[in-house]
Amino acid sequence: MAERLLEIRDLHVAVGETEIIRGIDLTVDRGTVHALMGPNGSGKSTLSLALMGHPKYTVTQGDILYKGRSIKDLGPDERSLLGMFLGFQYPSAIPGVSVANFLRNALMARHKGGPPLTPAAFKKLLDDAIRRLKMDPAVLGRYVNDGFSGGEKKRLEILQALVLQPELEILDETDSGLDIDALRIIAEGINAQRGPERAIVLITHYQRILNYLRPDVVHVMVRGKIVKQGGPELAQELEAKGYDPLIKELVEA
């Protein structure tokens, strides 16, 4: 049986006084790909940020278990070192810090106390990831997200995932704002990371990226709750009919 990597139990999350996540249960096993869909404002991004430990989002009820251990009191750095990764919808710029330097520091944080990463191994890791995402190697010398286009930012998020090799990868709207070629390259980059050791949670509005990345499970989130689960066919149904019938169904229920 597949190992349970993430287990969310009756999770409630608030920003200040406002409750945004209103009771979510979700389990993610190693080796699976989940798509989390839903209309704007349904709480998808809030869930991803709360999972990664953003200080602005407070868990008011329930728990998050990662590899069977509660992580809701851990900082984002600790969660990262346990193997979690968030691909941001809006990544921050870090002026003056080159992509190479940023990644070196992130890798060094993982090698504390362990064997150091040799410069040659580091270079190979970067070169492979750059090639896979068809990026200009000059990106390594640029400052992190500083003056990047929307598409460049999204690629850099996936580049980081390729280099850091997390076990649980949460990608928040990595597909938004991309042209069709960029979408395909990024989807290939994500596909390359599929494997028995890793789980991927894709947060998206659209079914588009799911043409390239066939999910095992599709969840639909509306107003802070998961209202429907199904296989890949659920995504296609949503694409065809939109979210309205689902919302209507909820209101009437």
Place this chain on the structure above:
Amino acid sequence: MATKPELLVDKDYKYGFHDENVQYTFKARKGIDHDVVEQISRLKNEPQWMRDFRHRALDIFFSKPLPAWANLELLSKIDFDDIYYYMRASDVEGRSWDEVPEEIKRTFDRLGIPEAERKFLGGVTAQYDSEVVYHSIRADLEAKGVLFSDMDTGLREHEDIVREHFATVIPPADNKFAALNSAVWSGGSFIWVPPGVRVEIPLQAYFRINAENMGQFERTLIIAEPGSFVHYIEGCTAPTYSSNSLHSAVVELIAKEGAHIRYTTIQNWYKNVYNLVTKRALAHRNAHVEWVDGNIGSRLTMKYPSVYMVGEGARGDVLSIAYASEGQHQDAGSKMIHAAPNTTSIITSKSVSKGGGRTSYRGLVKVYPGCDGVKSNVRCDALLMDPASRSDTYPTMEIDAKNVRIEHEATVSKVGEEQLFYVMSRGLSEVEATTMIVNGFFEPFVKELPMEYAVELNRLIALEMEGSVG
């Protein structure tokens, strides 16, 4: 004098040690008057013109009030009667480190100066309180006719050059602290670069205060003859004392036609030092002067490195960073005086304030009538680490010419929650993430430094961040 006890518990300042055992061979009494000035001058066996100059300067010092625009809350705490204006720890100036008294040599060993000298410097002077205790210059530079010595030696051995240029860029009446320096100056560097000679490896001076209640008043004069180049670096540290010390230097640069001077400062005084320094350069036709100025330490720094562009085509650059934490005020900036046509200046100022620290940018761009074709660009970026900290900008523009292009841009940003979260989500601790963001902010400055200084500055910032995040 009131002191803040929390400033004493500063585990992160690794230069805070002092030597108990140093035997001062001469120590003027505390306080300042004409007798002390006379004593210093006689001890140095100076020519009469310099002695007269000192006395005149002292009268100017007494007559001038503290600058009204300054941070008087801090500045008025200086007790001029409680300062030693002159202290000599060694009667000899070593040409090799073996000639330097053991305790003093040990200090500079701990500061890494002999090691740096072996690795990448063309010459070094090391000043300990009032006097330079060590001085060297590489034989190849000496053979090219480059003069590099302490200022007192410069006056003794090259009186004609010194007399021609000394105090021509910064007269004693310029400001109260320039007057004080003119009256009691001791040590500092004297550099003369012959026409067309390029000094490709940096010359360095290291200034160390050891004694408590010490005033250090070095005087530096750099003359670059036409077509020459020199890069000069100075570093400064002081021990951890509860009482205040005063550092008040005067630095004059003269870049003659087509000459290029780069002057780099890494000021890391302990947080009890008042650092009130006047730095000014004259740039003649097509000359280029660069000030690269890093202010990390001190309680109050007031320093505005200036370039007076007096010849057509001259250029002045100032790239400065300031870092202020609790109890510190870095009041820094620049003056760019365009007194000739087609002159160009760039001021880039970056400051970080944290833990209630305060940074100010104070700057002047002045263009005289008839100076067409002037270009000036001023950019000030301030980074605030927390709501208790403060940053102000006081830019002044006096433009009296047409056909000029003047740009000014100022930004204040905060280390954002989002930025910090983003970096931490990649596995870096809060301290590591903050250090990375601050180092990135300072990167345009750091990349202008020689490698060894860049590494040291990054390390310094990492230490500061450890103290600030908890």
